[in-house]
Amino acid sequence: SAVISQKPSRDICQRGTSLTIQCQVDSQVTMMFWYRQQPGQSLTLIATANQGSEATYESGFVIDKFPISRPNLTFSTLTVSNMSPEDSSIYLCSVDPTGGNIQYFGAGTRLSVL
Amino acid sequence: AQSVTQPDIHITVSEGASLELRCNYSYGATPYLFWYVQSPGQGLQLLLKYFSGDTLVQGIKGFEAEFKRSQSSFNLRKPSVHWSDAAEYFCAVGGNTGTASKLTFGTGTRLQVTL
Numbered sequence: 001s002a003v004i005s006q007k008p009s010r011d012i013c014q015r016g017t018s019l020t021i022q023c024q025v026d027s028q029v030t031m032m033f034w035y036r037q038q039p040g041q042s043l044t045l046i047a048t049a050n051q052g053s054e055a056t057y058e059s060g061f062v063i064d065k066f067p068i069s070r071p072n073l074t075f076s077t078l079t080v081s082n083m084s085p086e087d088s089s090i091y092l093c094s095v096d097p098t099g100g101n102i103q104y105f106g107a108g109t110r111l112s113v114l
Numbered sequence: 115a116q117s118v119t120q121p122d123i124h125i126t127v128s129e130g131a132s133l134e135l136r137c138n139y140s141y142g143a144t145p146y147l148f149w150y151v152q153s154p155g156q157g158l159q160l161l162l163k164y165f166s167g168d169t170l171v172q173g174i175k176g177f178e179a180e181f182k183r184s185q186s187s188f189n190l191r192k193p194s195v196h197w198s199d200a201a202e203y204f205c206a207v208g209g210n211t212g213t214a215s216k217l218t219f220g221t222g223t224r225l226q227v228t229l
Contacts, residue, residue: 042204042219091184092157101146101165101215107157
């Protein structure tokens with residue numbers, strides 16, 4: 001498994017601003033994933049972030065809205081840009097530490113946009 | 115496209131009673147199947163997984179799940195529920211698609227335990 005730390009754990013932001021969420025892993029991992037969990041909904045994959053390559057975004061998510069950085073094998077950031085109330089969600093990062101198709105999740109960032 | 119259906123949005127059981135949470139999946143090949151639990155304010159914790167082999171898999175916290183290919187199901191069970199099991203349970207399907215293991219989650223089942 002892996003220990004995953006996300007910061008911040010929660011935030012309240014104003015419309016039109018941006019928030020950067022950090023994900024730190026206690027070991028080097030190739031694959032990291034970012035998910036969104038809207039209120040009362042399931043998890044939806046935003047993008048896959050592999051170190052050394054551009055993030056791969058799922059249908060309905062674009063880089064301009066959710067830019068991702070992956071500077072090394074233990075760290076990634078997700079930015080939620082130009083936020084609106086519809087962006088209020090829990091954002092979670094996950095990792096597949098062994099490449100064995102098993103993902104482990106951080107505790108998430110609970111975002112509220114006013 | 116892969117998909118997961120959890121037909122029960124909310125289930126209430128008494129402490130000590132048995133539990134079964136339903137999960138049906140759609141996947142074009144042999145699926146990788148998972149159950150995760152999310153306690154209030156927490157991230158997701160992996161309960162168990164099925165990749166191949168024995169269709170009855172054991173997980174943590176006394177949970178087990180059975181893979182039934184003919185029914186495209188992967189139901190989660192526990193013989194005796196504890197109050198601490200109250201949480202949201204998510205079934206997920208994935209597969210080995212190249213170097214990425216994309217997971218598709220069901221909508222979740224919220225479990226309430228009465229004392």
